[in-house]
Amino acid sequence: MLEDDTHIGELVAPYVLGALEPDEVERVEIHLIDCVECQALVEAERRVADLLPFLAEPVPVPARARRNLLNRFRTPAPQSLADAVDTRSRVITLVTRLGWVAAMTAAVFALFLGWNSTRMQDQVSKKNSEINVLTQNQQTIAQFVSSPNGFVTSLENTGVASGAQGGVILNPTRNAALLVVEGLPKPPTGHSYVVWMVRGNDHVNAGVLPVDNQGRGTLYITMPEALASFDGILVTEETGAQVSNPSGTHMLAAHVGN
Amino acid sequence: MDTDRRDPPDGELVQRMSDGDVAALEELYSRYARAVYSFAVRIVGDGLVAEEILQEAFTRAWQQSGRFELARGSFASWLLSITHNLAIDELRKRQRRPQRASTVDITDVLRGEVDVSADVEEAAEMSELRARIRAAMNQLPTPQQRVIELAYFEGLTQREISATLNEPLGTVKTRMRLAMQKLKDFLGTEEGMRR
Numbered sequence: 313m314l315e316d317d318t319h320i321g322e323l324v325a326p327y328v329l330g331a332l333e334p335d336e337v338e339r340v341e342i343h344l345i346d347c348v349e350c351q352a353l354v355e356a357e358r359r360v361a362d363l364l365p366f367l368a369e370p371v372p373v374p375a376r377a378r379r380n381l382l383n384r385f386r387t388p389a390p391q392s393l394a395d396a397v398d399t400r401s402r403v404i405t406l407v408t409r410l411g412w413v414a415a416m417t418a419a420v421f422a423l424f425l426g427w428n429s430t431r432m433q434d435q436v437s438k439k440n441s442e443i444n445v446l447t448q449n450q451q452t453i454a455q456f457v458s459s460p461n462g463f464v465t466s467l468e469n470t471g472v473a474s475g476a477q478g479g480v481i482l483n484p485t486r487n488a489a490l491l492v493v494e495g496l497p498k499p500p501t502g503h504s505y506v507v508w509m510v511r512g513n514d515h516v517n518a519g520v521l522p523v524d525n526q527g528r529g530t531l532y533i534t535m536p537e538a539l540a541s542f543d544g545i546l547v548t549e550e551t552g553a554q555v556s557n558p559s560g561t562h563m564l565a566a567h568v569g570n
Numbered sequence: 571m572d573t574d575r576r577d578p579p580d581g582e583l584v585q586r587m588s589d590g591d592v593a594a595l596e597e598l599y600s601r602y603a604r605a606v607y608s609f610a611v612r613i614v615g616d617g618l619v620a621e622e623i624l625q626e627a628f629t630r631a632w633q634q635s636g637r638f639e640l641a642r643g644s645f646a647s648w649l650l651s652i653t654h655n656l657a658i659d660e661l662r663k664r665q666r667r668p669q670r671a672s673t674v675d676i677t678d679v680l681r682g683e684v685d686v687s688a689d690v691e692e693a694a695e696m697s698e699l700r701a702r703i704r705a706a707m708n709q710l711p712t713p714q715q716r717v718i719e720l721a722y723f724e725g726l727t728q729r730e731i732s733a734t735l736n737e738p739l740g741t742v743k744t745r746m747r748l749a750m751q752k753l754k755d756f757l758g759t760e761e762g763m764r765r
Contacts, residue, residue: 322743322747324750325746325747325749325750325751326721326727326728326743326746328750329718329721329722329746329750330654330658330721330722330725331721331722331726331727331728331731331746332727332728333727333728333729356754356758357750357754359754359757360750360753360754360757361722361750362643362644362647362650362651363699363702363703363706363757364703364718364722364723365605365609365612365650365653365654366605366696366699366700366702366703366704367612367700367703367704367707367723368605368608368609368611368612369608369612370604370605370608370700371604371607371608371611371617372604372685373603373604373607373624373685374617374621374685375685376621377603377607377621377624377625377685378596378599378603378685380625381595381599381624381625381628381629382592382595382596382599384625384629385592385595385632386592501663520618
């Protein structure tokens with residue numbers, strides 16, 4: 313250990329552990345620029361610090377983390393645009409056949425698919441580092457709308473976020489739903505958008521709706537209970553993700569019952 | 571940290587990743603996801619946040635893979651260093667804002683599916699590293715273990731540790747220095763310390 317004033321021996325351990333104040337870090341890093349002895353000390357202690365992560369108790373990794381990660385990097389297939397057009401046609405056909413769905417619904421999903429197509433065009437030309445959740449969503453939409461029992465409905469804006477709009481595709485056969493929004497501002501720090509399945513006065517937390525910097529978000533919803541037993545979907549802004557009842561601002565809502 | 575004994579070696583996979591090979595990324599994920607996720611859970615104590623950190627760590631590894639230099643350290647060390655920075659940043663952000671209503675029970679996160687291949691692919695070397703560092707830590711007096719944990723896993727500075735433990739700053743500095751010296755002595759002669 314180099315202890316004299318011309319070296320930084322006392323600061324090496326806290327430096328590699330990240331326990332120095334900013335001014336001390338600056339002092340260390342300036343010194344390390346041209347002190348080979350202290351560089352060696354730091355290197356030796358960093359090897360010890362490199363092992364500290366393994367003190368953590370091993371925890372099984374959720375499978376969805378792999379899927380979500382890989383979806384960020386997989387390049388969309390060249391036929392994605394054609395698929396998008398085809399999917400759009402199928403959505404419209406489905407909407408026509410179901411009859412009861414408002415024209416607003418088709419407009420929302422045409423908007424979504426148009427946005428989806430544009431995004432995919434960009435992604436094809438970019439390096440694989442762009443997030444590619446949309447391809448998965450598109451495939452999900454195709455699977456959803458191809459179900460004879462599937463239906464779509466629009467999310468009504470409560471007026472809090474004036475530009476926000478979106479829709480929900482429900483597939484009772486798979487007991488799943490896909491919620492898509494855009495124009496929703498990112499929530500303030502520490503806040504989250506929480507999606508609720510509503511049945512009368514009961515609300516079931518269906519998950520946190522992630523929203524990107526462009527105000528876009530999607531959430532794939534699955535529930536242990538039958539989705540058909542709920543009569544609405546609500547999106548609220550909450551101060552925590554794991555709240556059991558909505559207490560924050562209502563942002564968007566949809567009626568999903570018959 | 572020697573975690574590059576498998577075939578193909580990590581260095582080759584990182585090179586392939588920098589060329590845009592997603593399969594290489596997935597192989598590295600299978601090898602290290604559990605270590606990264608466990609480490610993140612240990613720091614942030616929240617399964618969902620740890621999952622975000624896990625994905626962000628591998629995303630950054632992908633984006634920065636062209637700049638990775640095997641000669642300067644193993645891929646595992648680099649990846650876990652990225653994870654540490656992300657997780658400590660998250661902790662510090664939380665200190666500046668209201669806490670979440672509640673943390674997520676890890677069993678909730680895992681209620682659905684567990685990534686079995688991430689468990690299976692984890693190298694035997696990782697288990698060895700785990701056993702070695704635990705044995706080394708157990709050699710330390712409890713107060714020395716505590717300052718290491720507060721600094722490394724809770725992101726506290728020496729001054730903050732001094733305040734937290736209500737101990738003089740000089741005592742904290744001495745404990746930290748002695749703890750790292752003992753760990754180095756204990757681990758330093760072992761083969762696994764080689765890169």
